[in-house]
Amino acid sequence: MTDKIPLRDVTPDPVVGTHDPQRSVSQDMYASRKHIYVREIKGVFQRLRRSANWVLMALYFGIPWLYWGDRQAVLFDLPSRAFHIFGATFFPQDFMLLSWLLIICAFGLFFITVFAGRVWCGYTCPQSVWTWLYIWVEHVTEGSRNQRMKLDKQGMSFDKARRKGAKHVLWLLIAFATGLTFVGYFTPIRGLVADFATLDVGGWALFWVGFFTVFTYLNAGWLREQVCIYMCPYARFQSVMFDKDTLVVSYDQARGEPRGARKRTADPRAEGLGDCIDCGLCVQVCPTGIDIRNGLQYECITCAACIDACDSVMDKMNYPRGLIRYTTEHALEGRKTHLLRPRLLGYLAALLVMIGLFAWTVTDRLPLDVDIERDRNQLYSLTQEGDITNFYTLQIRNLDDQTHRYRIVPSGLEGLYLIGDDTVTVGPRSSATQPLQLAVPPEALSAPSEAISIRVEALEDADITLLKEARFLGQARR
Incomplete structure (x- = not known):
C-alpha cells in the first residue's frame, strides 16, 4: 500500500498548424x-x-x-x-x-x-x-x-x-x-x-x-x-x-x-x-x-x-x-x-x-388615434339650465395622408350632449387638440362617477371610427 501510483502523461502531441489553447492567456489579454x-x-x-x-x-x-x-x-x-x-x-x-x-x-x-x-x-x-x-x-x-x-x-x-x-x-x-x-x-x-x-x-x-x-x-x-x-x-x-x-x-x-x-x-x-x-x-x-x-x-x-x-x-x-x-x-x-x-x-x-x-x-x-383627458381643476359645473357639465381635452391624431373631418359623438348616459361644435378638421399626418364640454341632466346620474363613451368618426370614411372611454363626475340623485 505504500507504493506510489505510477503517472503517465497523456497530453496529445500538438498537431502542426493547429491552435494551441494553452498558450499564454495573459500575453493574449494584455x-x-x-x-x-x-x-x-x-x-x-x-x-x-x-x-x-x-x-x-x-x-x-x-x-x-x-x-x-x-x-x-x-x-x-x-x-x-x-x-x-x-x-x-x-x-x-x-x-x-x-x-x-x-x-x-x-x-x-x-x-x-x-x-x-x-x-x-x-x-x-x-x-x-x-x-x-x-x-x-x-x-x-x-x-x-x-x-x-x-x-x-x-x-x-x-x-x-x-x-x-x-x-x-x-x-x-x-x-x-x-x-x-x-x-x-x-x-x-x-x-x-x-x-x-x-x-x-x-x-x-x-x-x-x-x-x-x-x-x-x-x-x-x-x-x-x-x-x-x-x-x-x-x-x-x-x-x-x-x-x-x-x-x-x-x-x-x-x-x-x-x-x-x-x-x-x-x-x-x-x-x-x-x-x-x-x-x-x-x-x-x-x-x-x-x-x-x-x-x-x-x-x-x-x-x-x-x-x-x-x-x-x-x-x-x-x-x-x-x-x-x-x-x-x-x-x-x-x-x-x-x-x-x-x-x-x-x-x-x-x-x-x-x-x-x-x-x-x-x-x-387604424389611421386615427385619440386621447381624452378630463379637466382635473374642477369636478363639475352647472349650466344655466341646471345641467351638470364636465370639461375634457380631446387630442385627435390623423395618421392618414389626407385631411379628415371628424365628428364627436358622446354616449353612455341618457340625455348626454356636447356643448359647442361637434366636428373638427385635422390635416394629414398631424394632430389637433379640441376642448370638449359635455353636459347631462342631473336625473341621469345614478352615481357620483359614471362611465361614458366618446366616438370619433371620420365623415369621409365610416370605417375610420374610434371609441374612447371616460368618466363623468357629478352629483348623484338621492
Whole structure:
C-alpha cells in the first residue's frame, strides 16, 4: 500500500498548424495591438461583398434625399414626435411596434447565425462596411500592403506626408458625409445641407454632425477590428448558436496538413506534404488578422477573404479549390450535413409568423388615434339650465395622408350632449387638440362617477371610427 501510483502523461502531441489553447492567456489579454495591413484580394466572395457594401452605402446616403409627397420619405421628426417611413407615420404610442421590429431583427439574426455563422458581420454590418471603405481609400492613397508597410517604416518625407495627408482628408470627408447623412434622418437633410453651405448651422445639429464624424473616423479608421473583437457583444455570444451543421469558414486540415513550401511542379504526396503551401496569404487578407488554419475563432467575421485568397493559390498550383471553404463541422468529419434541422426550422417559423403578424398589424392599423383627458381643476359645473357639465381635452391624431373631418359623438348616459361644435378638421399626418364640454341632466346620474363613451368618426370614411372611454363626475340623485 505504500507504493506510489505510477503517472503517465497523456497530453496529445500538438498537431502542426493547429491552435494551441494553452498558450499564454495573459500575453493574449494584455499584448499591445499590432497594426493589421490588410492585403487586397479579388474573388467571387469579395465581389459579392463589395457589391453588397456599395448597395448598402447607396441606400444609406440616398434614402434621406427621397421624397414622399410633400415630405422627406424617411424622417424621424423628434420635435413633432412623428416618425415618417415612406407612406406610414408612427407616433410615440406606436413604440410597441418598434419593440416588435427589434425582436424580429433578433430572430432574423439568430436564424442567419444558426445557418451561416457570422456572415452578417462580414457582409452587412456597418462597422465592416465602413472599415472596408476606409481600407479601400488606404489602398488608393498609400498603395498595396507591402507599399504601406514600407511607407510606415520610412522617415517623414514629402511623399509620405502627401500620401498620409490625402488618406486622412478622404477619411474625414467620408466621416463628415456619414455624420451629416445620419443627422439628416432626424432633420430635413436638404435644409441641413443648405445650413452648412451658408455656415448657418444650429448648435445641436453642429454638435451631432461633429460627434458622428469623429465617431466614424475613429471607428473605421483607427479601431477597426478592435470593435469586432473586443467591443461587439455579438462576437462573444454568437458561438453558442453554432452547431455542427452551421456553415462557417473552415480550413480542411486533413487535406492541407502537413503544410510546407514546394515547387509548383512537385508532387506533394511524394514529399509527404498536404495541399497547403504555407504562403500565409489567408492571414494577410484577413481584416481581423487571424489564421483560419488554427481552427474556428470568435474573431472570424466570415467575410471569406481567406477563401478567395486560398482559391487563387490553389489555381496557380493546379490543386482543387476548397482547401478553405464554407462548410460544416460534420462535412469536415466526413458526415452528412443537415441543413434543415429542428432549431433552424424553429427560428424560421417564429420569424415568419412574427413578420406576418407585424405586417398585418401595420397595414391594418387604424389611421386615427385619440386621447381624452378630463379637466382635473374642477369636478363639475352647472349650466344655466341646471345641467351638470364636465370639461375634457380631446387630442385627435390623423395618421392618414389626407385631411379628415371628424365628428364627436358622446354616449353612455341618457340625455348626454356636447356643448359647442361637434366636428373638427385635422390635416394629414398631424394632430389637433379640441376642448370638449359635455353636459347631462342631473336625473341621469345614478352615481357620483359614471362611465361614458366618446366616438370619433371620420365623415369621409365610416370605417375610420374610434371609441374612447371616460368618466363623468357629478352629483348623484338621492
